[in-house]
Amino acid sequence: MRSFFSKIRPAPELLLLFGLTLIALAPLFNSGYFYDAHDGRHSVFYLIQFDASLRDGALWPRWAMHHIQGYGYPTFILQAPLGFYLAELFVLLGAGYTLAVKFTWAVGFLISGWGMAALVRYWLDRSAGTSRPQHRLAALVAGLLYVFIPYHLADIYVRAALNDTLLLAWFPWVLLTLDQLIDQGFASGWRRRLVLAVLVLGGCLLTHTFALLSFTPLVILFVLFRLAVAQAQSHDWRIVIGRAGLAAAAGLLALLLIATFLFPLLAEGPYLEQQVYVTNTYDFHNHFVQWGQFFSPFWGFGFSDDPAGANDGMGFQIGVVALLLAIVAGYVTVRESEPAWLRRAYLGFLTVISLILLFLMTPSATLLWESFPFLAVIQFPWRLLALTAFTLSTLAGLVVPLLLDNLLGQRVPSDSPDRSVYDAGVVILALVIMLASFPYIQAQLSPIEPWREDGRAVFRFEQEHPDMIAYTQWVKEPFTTSPMSAEYASPDYVEDYSANGFLTRLAIIQGSGEILSQYSRGSSGGGVVRVDGPATIRIHLYYFPGWQVQVDGQPVEARVSDPHGLIEVDVSGGEHRIDVRMGSTPPRRAGTLTSWTTLLLLLGLWLYPSRRGRKRREPQVQPPAKGS
DSSP, X not given: OOXXXXXXXXXXXXXXXXXXXXXXXXGGGSSSBOTTSTTHHHHHHHHHHHHHXXXXXXXXXXXXXXXXXXXXXXXXXXXXXHHHHHHHHHHHTTOOHHHHHHHHHHHHHHHHHHHHHHHHHHHHHHHHTSOOHHHHHHHHHHHHHHHHSHHHXXXXXXXXXXXXXXXXXXXXXXXXXXXXXXXHXXXXXXHHHHHHXXXXXXXXXXXXXXXXXXXXXXXXXXXXXXXXXXXXXXXXXHHHHHHHHHHHHXXXXXXXXXXXXXXHHHHHGGGBOOGGGTSGGGOGGGOOOOGGGGTOOOOOBSOSOOTTSSOOSBOOOOOHHHHHHHHHHHHHHHTOOOSOHHHHHHHHHHHHHHHHHHHHTSGGGHHHHHHSGGGGGXXXXXXXXXXXXXXXXXHXXXXXXXXXXXXXXXXXXXXXXXXXXXXXXXXXXXXXXXXXXXXXXXXXXXXXXXXXXXXXXXHHHHHHOGGGOOOBTTOOSOOSOOTTHHHHHXXXXXXXXXXXXXXXXXXXXXXXXXXXXXEEOSSEEEEEEEESSSEEEEEEEEOOTTEEEEETTEEOOOEEETTTTEEEEEEOSEEEEEEEEEOOOHHHHHHHHHHHHHHHHHHHHHHSOOOTTOOOOOOOOOOOOTTO
C-alpha cells in the first residue's frame, strides 16, 4: 500500500505555504483581540465554560454555567465540541483563554492550506497518471488561495467564528480521503483508507453542527460524482457497487462515531426553545446576498443588516483572483481539449457546484429555503461562502498547470531540472493572491481585560443583547435578569468555584432558615442550608434532563419551578447539604456506547493485517470510449 501520508509529507512547497500563511495570521500576533467581531466574545467565553466543565469532571461537557444570567444552558448539546477540545490543549499548556483561541485559529489556517494543497496535488497526479513538478506548484497556489480567499479572512477577523473557521480546515481532507477510498476501492490497504475517511468525516461533523446541514449534501453529491467516474473508468458495475458500499460504510461509521454528540442533539435539542435561533437576528430572510455583492470589493466589520438590498456592513465577495481562475476553469471545461478527461470531470463538477452554491445564497432561492424549514437553522445563507471558498480554490489549483503552460508557451517534462520559468510564474501568482487580499488582513483589536475571560463576559453580552437569551420548554415567562445578575455586575465579582462561591446558587422560597454556604462550578452547584422546618429550596439552574440532585448525599426527586423552569427540592428541618450535578441520560449513554464501540471497530480495522499476495490491480485511468 502506498502510505496515505507519503503524499502529504513536508516538502519545500509545503513549508513555504506554512510560512506565507503566517502573513494571513498577522493580527493574531498582536497583544489585543477582536472581541467586537460578530462572535469574537463567544469564541472565548464558550471556551471558558467548556474548560470549567472539564475541570469539574465532565469529560464531555454538556452544560455552560454562566449563560442566561447564571441559570446556565446546555450549550454543548448544540455546539459541536471538537474545536473547544483543541483550544483546551493550549489552555492546559498554560495559555490564557484568549491566547488559546488564537492558537486554535492558527492551527486551523495551517491545516486548511495543507489540505487544499494535498487534495489538488492528488487530483492532478491521478488525472495525468504521474506526478509532475507543475502539480506541486499548482498545489501551493491552491493552498495559498484557500488561505487568503476573502471569506476565510472574514470568517476569522470579521465574524471571529471559531468553529466556522475550523470547518474550512476539514473540507479538503474529507474529499481527499473519500476520493482515495473510492478511487482505489478494495485494493491493498482499503481498511486503513476506510478508517481515515471515517475519522476525517467524523472530525468535520464534530467541529460544527452547520456541517450536518450544509457540507453533508456536498459530500453526497461528490460521492455520486466519483462513483460515476469510477464507472466510466472500469465499465464494471460490480466494482462500482463495491466502492459505493465503501463510501456508504464511511458515512454510516462517521455518524456512529459522533453518536455521543448526535444522539443527545436529536433527542434533547427539541427541549430547547428553537425560535430564538431562527427569528429576528437569525431569520434567514434577512441575510441573502445580492449578486453584485459577490463581485464587490467592499470590506467592512459590520453585520448583514440590510435585508432589502446590498448595503450590508460586511462584504461577501468571492475574491477577484478566485473569480478569474474560475472563469479560466469554466473555459477549459467547455472548450479546451488538452486536459486529461479526469481533470475535466473534476473541473465540471466543481464549476456546477460553485454556481449552485452562489444561487442558493441569493434572494432567487427564497422559495427553496422556505420549502425546507430545517434549512432555517443555517441562519445565514451567506454561510455557504465557506463552501464556495473551497470549490473555487480547488478549481484554481486544477487549472494552474495548464494556465502556466499556455501563458509561458512551453512544457517542462516531469524529469527536467529546469523549472525556473514555472517557478517564476508561480511566484507571480502567489504575490497576486496575497496582494489582492492584503487589505483584508486586519482586525479591530481591544485589550485583553480580566473580565473578558470570566463569567462577566457572558453577562455583559446578554445585557447588550437580551433578545438572544434562550429558553427551555419549561420556561413559562420570558425574563432578562436573574438573582445573580447584580452579582455579575458587581465591581467585586470574582470567578470563584470554592465552597463559598460568589453567585447566589440557592434560595429558600418556602419556610425559614439561612444559606450557610454555596458553590457553583462548571457542571455542578449547590451548598449547605439550615432551615427551621420543612422548606423548599430553589436551585438557580435551568431544569434540563441529566441533572442529578442529592440531599445529604442521597438522590432525591426534584421538580421544575414555575415560571422560569428552575430546579426545586423539598427538605425537612435542620442542616442539609444540597448538590446538583449534570450527569448522563439514556440518549447520552447510548451515544457514548455507540461511539466507543465504533472507535474500537475502527481500531480493529486499522490493525487488521492485509492479506499477503492479494493485490488487486485497479483499472488504469482511461477516458470513456467514444459514444459511451
